[in-house]
Amino acid sequence: MSDRWRRIGGPGSLLLVLVLGAALWIAPSLDGLTLGDAVTDGGGVDEALDDLEPSPIVLVGFDPDLGTYAEIRPTVRTLLADVLARDGRIAVVSLTPEGRALATAELARLARGEANAARLFDLGFIPGAEAALVDLATGLTTSGGAGGQALGRELAEDGMDAVDAIVVVGGNDLGPRSWVEQVAPRVGNVPILAVTPTILLPEVQPYVESGQIAALLGTVADGAAYRDGAELGNLDRLTEQTEVAVLPILIGLLVAAVAMGQALGARIVGAARSREREVS
Amino acid sequence: MTGFFGEDAAGTAGTWVAAIATLVVLGSLLGERRLFGWSQHLLAGLATGFLALLAIREVIAPRLVDPIIAEGAARPELWAGAILVAAAATVPWLPRRLAAVPISVVVGTLAAFALGGAVIGTIVPQLDATIARPGATVAGTAAGALAATATGLVLLGFVHGVPRGRILTAAASAGRWLLIVGIGAWLGYLVLSRLVLLVDRLGFLLGDWLGLVR
Structure with missing residues (x-):
């Protein structure tokens, strides 16, 4: 990095942050500038949840990444509220320490929001990466878990047979791909739904195309479309009331495009000049 | 918030x-x-x-x-677990040969699960979904063939240090360009993703902390 770039990099970055902050403050929402639109359909999650048995048990593999969770957080909260709104019951398990930290925070938030505690069960943290997933698929145990007693008993008696659907909140090492590879072949026809940050889309999309993942919320737009269509009733209190501001994202993308275009243009000009010198 | x-x-x-x-x-x-x-x-x-x-x-x-x-x-297996914990804590008096056994079992087991899962859960089903498509439309078959061609070209792009002819060189070059295009698209996702995170942090400061944005 050159000294000149170092000199302008700091103030330039700060200016960008200030502009984004101002845009966030002045125009939190603009008509016609929305994330969810007719192009996205909410990733098919609504339909996948509709297909479940009444009062389903949904196992949530909660392993997002601390660095990208903010992107999927509103969608995850809406999805959890949606399952509860359908009289569903939720068992949460984490296989990574980061996931466990965030799962604990989300369960605490649900408790503060007075979600029905009988419909929640915390299976805790299971160490062992892929081996833990196999262990979970072949012998789900509730020892050390906490939450609704009836739900805990049902899970203890029937193990994975009691589970009607799996929701994988991805972002960390053990994401939807690991669940598809380790759990899906061992549990039969339990549909896997996934919520992942955009950066994982190229990794997860092939599993959606092959039908191994029943539904995916893998982009910001998918998440927004799903949140728009979710009917939560009074459980709306469990979701984030503030939507992602689109204008700052748009401004940031334009700035990024200009910066990249400037770099690309400089490279092309440099290459042209160097060829000109060679010719002359 | x-x-x-x-x-x-x-x-x-x-x-x-x-x-x-x-x-x-x-x-x-x-x-x-x-x-x-x-x-x-x-x-x-x-x-x-x-x-x-x-x-x-x-x-x-x-x-x-x-x-x-x-x-x-x-339950003797629990003692092996205890040895593993002790080994992880680098207990100096534990014989290395004894500590190596549970660690080897852990590493081998994880590798076996990862490899087996990749074959059963990814390679076979993905090949099946790409190649075997009963009742597929012409567009679907064409898309599958295109994907297979692109995959082959990108794999050829990784061939280095082997004498090759003009066709193979051209195919490898095309594969590398496809790779660059793919990485470029992925970087686009990355920029969007990071902007959402930045906006979230700014929203936290303006909303949760200062109470200016609701």
Whole structure:
């Protein structure tokens, strides 16, 4: 990095942050500038949840990444509220320490929001990466878990047979791909739904195309479309009331495009000049 | 509103600490590296403490110590687990050959599960979905063929150091360009993703902390 770039990099970055902050403050929402639109359909999650048995048990593999969770957080909260709104019951398990930290925070938030505690069960943290997933698929145990007693008993008696659907909140090492590879072949026809940050889309999309993942919320737009269509009733209190501001994202993308275009243009000009010198 | 903190005193304190940490990290944009370094130490320390707590409370105590106390004689595999914990803690008096056994089992098991899962859960089903498509439309078949061609070209792009002819060289070059296009698209996702995170942090400062944006 050159000294000149170092000199302008700091103030330039700060200016960008200030502009984004101002845009966030002045125009939190603009008509016609929305994330969810007719192009996205909410990733098919609504339909996948509709297909479940009444009062389903949904196992949530909660392993997002601390660095990208903010992107999927509103969608995850809406999805959890949606399952509860359908009289569903939720068992949460984490296989990574980061996931466990965030799962604990989300369960605490649900408790503060007075979600029905009988419909929640915390299976805790299971160490062992892929081996833990196999262990979970072949012998789900509730020892050390906490939450609704009836739900805990049902899970203890029937193990994975009691589970009607799996929701994988991805972002960390053990994401939807690991669940598809380790759990899906061992549990039969339990549909896997996934919520992942955009950066994982190229990794997860092939599993959606092959039908191994029943539904995916893998982009910001998918998440927004799903949140728009979710009917939560009074459980709306469990979701984030503030939507992602689109204008700052748009401004940031334009700035990024200009910066990249400037770099690309400089490279092309440099290459042209160097060829000109060679010719002359 | 991130909703991670309640409205009690502890929640307010948490919001202030998080806001100050966010400002310190954003302050690195102005070149303030010392405070930023401290925030990294803070993150590393908190993560280490959390890991230790997690390991003791949710793994070692309930899954190892309690069962050994309750039925240690009947479950010899738990003693292997205890040796593994001791080995992980680099107990110097433990013979290396003894400590190597459970570690080898762990590494081998993980590798076997990962490899087996990749074959059963990814390679075979993905090949099946790409190649075998009963009743597929012409467009679908064409898309599958295109995907297979692109995959082949990209794989050829990784061929290095082998004498090759003009056709193979051209195919490898096309594969590398396809790879660049793919990485470019992925970088686009990355920019969008990071902007959402930045906006979320700014929203936290303006909303959760200052109460200006609701």
